[in-house]
Structures are given as C-alpha cells and as structure tokens.
Amino acid sequence: MAIIVQKFGGTSVADADKIRRAAKRAISTKEKGYQVVVVASARGKQTDQLVADALELNPNPPKREMDQLLSTGEQQTVSLFAMALEAMGQKAISFTGGQIRMMTDNAFTKASIQSINAEIMHEQLRQGKIVIVAGFQGIDEEGNITTLGRGGSDTTAVAIAAALDAEECEIYTDVDGIYTSDPRIFKDAVKMDQISYEEMLEMASLGAGVMHIRAVAFGKRYNVNIHVRNSAKDIDGTIITHEVPQMEGVVVSGATVQKDMAKIGLIGVDNIPGNAAKVFAHLAKAKVVVNDIIQTEVSDEKANLSFMTSISDLDTAKETVEGIKKEIGCQEILVRQDIAEVSVVGVGMRTHYGVADKMFGALAKAKINIDSITTSEIRISCAVDEDQAEKALVAVCRAFDLDKPASERTF
C-alpha cells in the first residue's frame, strides 16, 4: 500500500480546531487508500514561549538542555493529534523522535539525521493506524534528545518519507504552493505546478521562505517528491521534484528579491595569492554568511574585493575585515547598506541564451541602475538600490511572463 507523509506546521496545529482540521485531512487521505504518517510541529507560539522561559533562567542555556526543553512542544502536539484522530474513530499512535529511533549526531540545536527505524512505523501502519511523529527532534546514540533547528520539521517529514519510500511528502502551509515570485510585491505571480529541487534550493536560499533549504536538499538526495499545499484548501499545490526534460522548456521559473543586504568593498588589497582566501576564512570563522563575491584587478599590485552579506551580519563582518585590513594591505573599506538583490532562477538557463540580456534590458527600461551582477548555472542576480527593489522585481517578472502559467510564456 502506498504511503503519504503529511507535515503540519505550527500554525496548522495551533489550537484544537486546527488540529481537528488537520486530523480530518489525514483521515480523508487514508480513506483514499493510502497509509498515512503525520509529522507535526509545536503548536503556534509554544516554542517561542519555551525559549523565553529558558532565557529567563539562563541567557546562554546549555544546548543539550535547550533541546531537552524544546522537544516537548512537538511531543505535546503529536499526542493531542492522536487523541483527535481517536475521537474521530481512527486508530492512531504518536511517536517522539526517539521512539522511532530517529538517530542524529550530537550537534545539539542543529543536529543532522543519520538513520530512522522504518519498521517501527511500518508495523503500526500495517495495523491500520495513522502514525504521528514529532518533527524537529531525534536522539543521539547516548539517548540524549537532539533537535534539528528551526524548520527542522520539514526535514523530519522528508527524511521519514525517504525511509518509508513514500509516494509523496506533503508539506501543509498557509499558502497555495510555490509562486513564480513574491505575491506581496508582484501581485500577478502565479502558482507553479512543479519546480525542480535545484531551482527551489536557489529560490529558498534567496529568501522565498516557504520551504526550508535542508529539507529540499534532503528530498533531492533521497528522491522524495515534496508537495507544498494549503492546509485550508483541497487543491493541488506545487510539487518539488527532480528535473524532467519538459522543465528545460521553461527558461525562468521564478524571480526573487532579497532585501536587508549590505555590500562590503575592500579597496586596494595587495594582489598576491592567498589574500582573498584569508578574508573569507576569517569571515567564516566569525560565522558571517557571505554571498556574491566579486574580485577585480585594478593593477599588478592591487585588486578590489567585494561581497554581500545580510544586515544582521554586517557589524561582525565589518569588525572582521577591519581586523585584517593591514595584513592584506587594504587601502579602504567601503560599506553599502541600502542594497537589495533581484534574481531570476530556472534550470532552462542551462540550454537557453539571452536571459541575462533580457534581465538587464528590463531593468534598464525601468531606469534601475545595476550595482553588480553575479550568476550561477541556473541563476542571475543583480544588486540594486534597496528603494528600487520592488520596482526591479516587478520589471523582471513582467519581462519573463511570470504572471502566466509556464506553458504560455513567450520567452
């Protein structure tokens, strides 16, 4: 019998009515002939409350204890979910991460999944039960409770779908699926029927925010079809899956904008091997996330180096480069805080030309100056003034027909 894994996030299980709605969804899927495994997050703001309780006692709580504490939120949801199902006449059993032997390393608060005992779940499914598993958590080999970090419930769901060889992993959320762009900015954005893992990874890391990047990467690695759906509606959402030939016909699948970016420029760095490596090694050590590195030679002796980072990392980044300024012979450090990045993403770019031209043209036509450009195999990103960011996104979306279904686009 085919298996469906259904993941419900915190807002989808926030109160008794929402738990009942999610439980009905699981039952209706079972009635269609599937075995159903539910993965649930902590209810609503429970995790935030527990974090606040912890910080009141210890501004720097030990990570093992933090995981011991936070894992209770999901444990509460799954037992309540099982009770709701039983009240509807559906046999059910809830499991903590530890109870299905969701084994992780011992990197508390950001553990990685190593293995899952699928047989424990299979046995319950064979008995006709719906199995509900606490997301976000596992245990290490010493029996300590670990958590996968915020958003880890998506990863739990995809990992369980992989372990059970499920037909699909459904991620329930409060939107209809993945859109070609952010509908709050480009109101004509349309829902995609499908998107490749690679595109989703680029879009997630660029701030599309619906799916967690680790879960998508996990799905890609273990061939899990991920279906992002609206928990309040009975319509298909977006399926994240492997690239299929027909996807190549779609040159640009989506466009994103990432605000709250900053750009740091190191002017007149000594042009000798190892200087760039030194800069980024120091930044990595300071845990600064760096994007879009550009290096340009200005003379035989000197080069300019720039990179982007988020505003939240800016102070640490500035401190770090100030600290090695002398060592690398840097003459001046420039910082731009009023910057945003507009990107187009599509696996079709691999085989189509002219995407960059079209993007630059659209921005020029809208009178938007491009500060810098970076590209990957399936992405083109332009840094622009932050106050022009939304206008830039709309211009790019129009240029690539992102208000139309993929089959009707002219590019």
Place this chain on the structure above:
Amino acid sequence: MAIIVQKFGGTSVADADKIRRAAKRAISTKEKGYQVVVVASARGKQTDQLVADALELNPNPPKREMDQLLSTGEQQTVSLFAMALEAMGQKAISFTGGQIRMMTDNAFTKASIQSINAEIMHEQLRQGKIVIVAGFQGIDEEGNITTLGRGGSDTTAVAIAAALDAEECEIYTDVDGIYTSDPRIFKDAVKMDQISYEEMLEMASLGAGVMHIRAVAFGKRYNVNIHVRNSAKDIDGTIITHEVPQMEGVVVSGATVQKDMAKIGLIGVDNIPGNAAKVFAHLAKAKVVVNDIIQTEVSDEKANLSFMTSISDLDTAKETVEGIKKEIGCQEILVRQDIAEVSVVGVGMRTHYGVADKMFGALAKAKINIDSITTSEIRISCAVDEDQAEKALVAVCRAFDLDKPASERTF
C-alpha cells in the same frame, strides 16, 4: 560520597524565581559534601492545562497518548532546572524517566516502577554534576512513555533514593513537615520530628495529604528515610522512617479527620456464608473504595452490614448495592451522608492499653455522639456527625496532648 535526593513539587518550581530558589537549595546541599539528585514535578498548573487541552479534543483520551502528553510537563521543568543551575556556575544534567531507564509496567496513567539504571546517574554524579530527573514518568519495555499517576513524583524520588542507596530522600513542600493534626482545625498542632512508615500510611490514607501513600509504602519497602521539609525555610522537617524502640513510648502520634464520608447500611441481609463477600466483590468491581466494614448478626436468619465510603463514590456504591439487594435478601438500604471520621494513630498502641477509653471519654465529655467505631493495630476511628467533626478532632487532640512535643505528653 553520600547522596541526597531532593524532590520539588509543582508549587516549588512554579516560576523562574522558585526554580532558582530550589536550585540554590540543591547547590547548598552539594556544598555540604553530598552528591545531589533532584526530582522535579511539572510547573504549577501545567499538568492541569495539558489535561484540559486533551479533553477539548477527546473526552476519553487513549491512556498511552495521555502519558505521552503529560510527561512533557516534568521534562520542561528538569531542563529549565539544569539551565538555572548552570547559570549559577553549577554543572548539571537533566534526564527524562526514559533516559535513566526508569522501567515500568505498561499500566498507562498508573504504572508501577520495576527497575532503574542507577549507573547512568552515578556516572554523572562522579563528574561533579547535579542530576535532575523528571518525576512521575517512566517507560515500558517497548519504549512507550508511562506515568505513575498524580503525585507520582514522590514515588519517583523515593525509588531513585532506593536505587542510589541515598542517605535521605527530601520531599520539599509548602509546610514545615508532618503535624500531629491538621493545623487548620487544631491550631496548636505541633510538627513531629519523626514518624514511622506505618503511622504515616495510616495518616495518609486517612486524609493527612502531605505525602502520597505509594511513596511511603515504597520507602518502607526499600528502607528509604524520607524527610518532609519546607522549601521556603532552612529548618528540619519530619523524618519518616522505620519504627524504632523509642517510638513505642509515644502512644498516639497524630489525629486526623476525614470529612465528606458516607455510610451505607444494609439492613436484614440473609445471614448465609458468602453474602458479605458478594457485596464487596461487586463494590470492588465498581471501583468503590470501602472503609470500616461492620457486620452484626441480628438473628439466625438476618444480619446488618454497613460500610463507609467517600461522598464522591456514594452514587456508584448505592447503585451497586441496589443491584444486588434482592439477591442477598436485604430488606432495606440506609444511607447517611452527614458523617465524618476522627482517628488517632500511633505504633505505641500495640503495647499500651486505654487509648480507646480515653478517646471515647474525650468525645463524650465534648457531647459528641459516636455512630460507629473501627480499629486497626495502630489506629482507632470513630464515625461522628459531620457538623461535629472539627470539635471532635480538637477534643481528641487535647486529650492526647497533641499540642506538645512527644517527650512532654502525659499519656
């Protein structure tokens, strides 16, 4: 190094300040040279809230899921407790019941402890840590979470003290210890320095309410000294321990009153073997707790049978006896609801005479009519009108000098 187990109930860990106060107590005990294990309950009203959440989804929640849910309350407390200790510079580690292999049977919501892995705790204690264990919970051999029932944290603490061969198990509460009588009724009641398990069991089952009867029975069985203390004061409380010869000099250790009792009388039951057994077998099946059974022969053919029960069980009890009234040839069923039971308890009764006389005399002098009398080896109980219950308790307390330390009593 000697070990002390300290149990803090829900009110002693209700908020951050109270957790800090309890943590300081544990540290100060460690600084006196002990290894310290803390057992903690769920914070304040957390368990009540979780029960309400469950009932909102299912008026009759599956017991396994109820235990999965309720066990999170204690898990939250122990991790927060460990964080508080670490914030004070004390190394600490928290454990769920499952993590110390607190093995129980699978009688969900009222499981019995079968074994504990003491070595897991010893190893952490040797590393200089304070170990904090979630009370009230364990796991069965399949890894399901179980709970020991309300008040189970006392039992957890005593069981851990037994497993670790601890010097003492301290039960922290909001009173100074065990009193000779209820200070709300007999305001001159004094704190006892010590009391035997047997006496405590009689007083606990008679409504003294400070210690849970299972924990006392466990302590008796495994020779654990239980020290009931006030969490807000640094003074000795009452030690519950094995009977020692000097205890015999104290004839009456305490007096209790149990209100909200009812008495059911079966008049004219056929005086044939097996009829009484039939009545109490039916009552046991209906889960009615029965006290103070009295049977009197009224003729060769007929006998009267009466017993006491709590008001909360009265309806079930009445229904049950109505159901077998014909079968046992009972002529009439009488019910008295306005009844209370006053008792005196003391291991010294075994070797002293005149206790009953003195008790009946004190009640007579106070013009209190005795409805019926029952006794055990170390207890004498009198049923009286409920509206005379408090007056009766005070009269008995005065008669046995329960306002004086044991050494100064004249009886």
